[in-house]
Amino acid sequence: MGPPLKPGAPTDLELMERIQASDADALSQLYDRYNGILKALILRVIHNEAEADDLLQEIFMEIWNQAKNFSAQKGKPLGWMVTLARRRAIDGLRKKQAYARAEERLQNETEQQPDAWVHNATEEEIALSDARTLIRKVISGLPPAQQQAIDLAFFRGMSQREIAAKTNTPLGTVKTRLELGLKKIYDGLKDLRDEL
Amino acid sequence: MNFERFQNQSRLYVIGALEPEEVEEFERAREKFGKKAEDFITKCYALHEAFALSLRPAKSSDAIKERLMAMVKAKKES
Numbered sequence: 209m210g211p212p213l214k215p216g217a218p219t220d221l222e223l224m225e226r227i228q229a230s231d232a233d234a235l236s237q238l239y240d241r242y243n244g245i246l247k248a249l250i251l252r253v254i255h256n257e258a259e260a261d262d263l264l265q266e267i268f269m270e271i272w273n274q275a276k277n278f279s280a281q282k283g284k285p286l287g288w289m290v291t292l293a294r295r296r297a298i299d300g301l302r303k304k305q306a307y308a309r310a311e312e313r314l315q316n317e318t319e320q321q322p323d324a325w326v327h328n329a330t331e332e333e334i335a336l337s338d339a340r341t342l343i344r345k346v347i348s349g350l351p352p353a354q355q356q357a358i359d360l361a362f363f364r365g366m367s368q369r370e371i372a373a374k375t376n377t378p379l380g381t382v383k384t385r386l387e388l389g390l391k392k393i394y395d396g397l398k399d400l401r402d403e404l
Numbered sequence: 405m406n407f408e409r410f411q412n413q414s415r416l417y418v419i420g421a422l423e424p425e426e427v428e429e430f431e432r433a434r435e436k437f438g439k440k441a442e443d444f445i446t447k448c449y450a451l452h453e454a455f456a457l458s459l460r461p462a463k464s465s466d467a468i469k470e471r472l473m474a475m476v477k478a479k480k481e482s
Contacts, residue, residue, distance in 0.1 A: 232476045239469055244461025251462050265468050265475075272476055283449050290456040291449065343458045361421040362455050368423055383416075390415035390451065397454055 220285040227275040235272055242286065243268075246293045252363045253297035263300050267293045298365035346396035354389030357382055405433040411444060418448040 213219065218226070218237065226234035246267060250260040271289060278288050347355065360366045360374065368386065372379045405413070410433045416422050417430055434441045 230480060232473065232480065235476060236469070236473060239472065243464050243469070245456050245459070247462040247464045248459035249456045252459055260462070261464050261468050264464055265472050268472050269475055272479070283446060284453065286456075287449050287453040290452045293456075294452065340457050343454045347458050358419070358455075361416075362419045362452075365420060368421055386416055386421055387412045390419070391412065393451065393454065394415060394448070397450070 221280055224275060224278055224280075224285045227272060228278070235268065238271070238285075239268055242289060245286075246289060249290060249293055249363075250297045253294070253365070254301050259300070263297060267296050270296065294362070294365075301365070343397065346393055349396070350389050350392055353377075354385045354392070357385040358389045358393075361386060405429060405436075407437060407440070410434070410437060410441060414441075414445050414448045415451065418445065418451060 218234070220238070220241070223234045223238045223241075227238065243264060247260055247264050250263050250267070251257070254260055254263070267289075270292060274292070278285065282288075350358075356375065357371055360371045361368075366374065368379055368382045371377070371386075372382045375382070377385075410430070413422065413426065413430045413433070417427075422430055434445070437444075
């Protein structure tokens with residue numbers, strides 16, 4: 209699932225198979241289709257536009273280099289790319305020792321304006337994908353504390369202990385928030401899961 | 405660990421939120437439940453895709469794609 213495909217456009221899986229056969233045009237098409245989603249994910253982790261652009265380029269290069277490791281048996285191409293991008297973004301954040309700076313930026317942003325995970329969709333976005341709207345609805349329906357715990361775990365790569373320390377919350381409460389929140393999202397996306 | 409608990413732990417596992425001491429127990433349960441466990445974990449990875457799609461897409465500069473495709477071309481020719 210992602211942007212709706214034009215009639216006759218190759219599926220994600222077809223593009224991945226062509227990339228596995230070293231077809232650069234297929235990578236170009238995959239980039240056009242998903243650079244916005246992956247860049248948003250990277251930005252959510254590292255909060256720096258220039259670093260996000262550099263990392264986006266590195267990630268697509270890794271998609272090219274590692275395409276042979278993709279297996280359709282284990283999931284969809286977008287899921288594989290997101291997993292790879294998230295890992296690289298979190299690794300990049302730590303390796304570049306930008307964590308403190310990102311935290312500071314995040315803190316500043318939080319003070320200026322709450323850094324909401326999901327935003328209201330524009331009309332254009334709603335037209336693009338009903339599925340995306342449903343995902344946002346499910347996530348925004350979670351209690352803020354559950355949203356925050358999942359946000360810190362997924363987008364910042366924090367452990368339960370780190371989340372507990374950051375939010376001054378008992379470890380057991382963090383675990384419960386994560387479990388309940390993830391289950392609600394998982395169950396809420398049941399109808400989409402085959403598509404995802 | 406029963407399967408319901410394994411399911412809860414799986415959702416934490418795929419986002420990397422299991423603590424080290426929980427991973428060992430999780431891996432033992434994973435082995436015990438076999439294919440059923442692997443199938444469930446695969447389904448949980450759809451959460452990654454959902455979280456990415458929950459974000460508003462960000463624009464990147466055209467130069468990034470140009471650099472990327474130049475690197476790919478160079479790699480193919482090397």
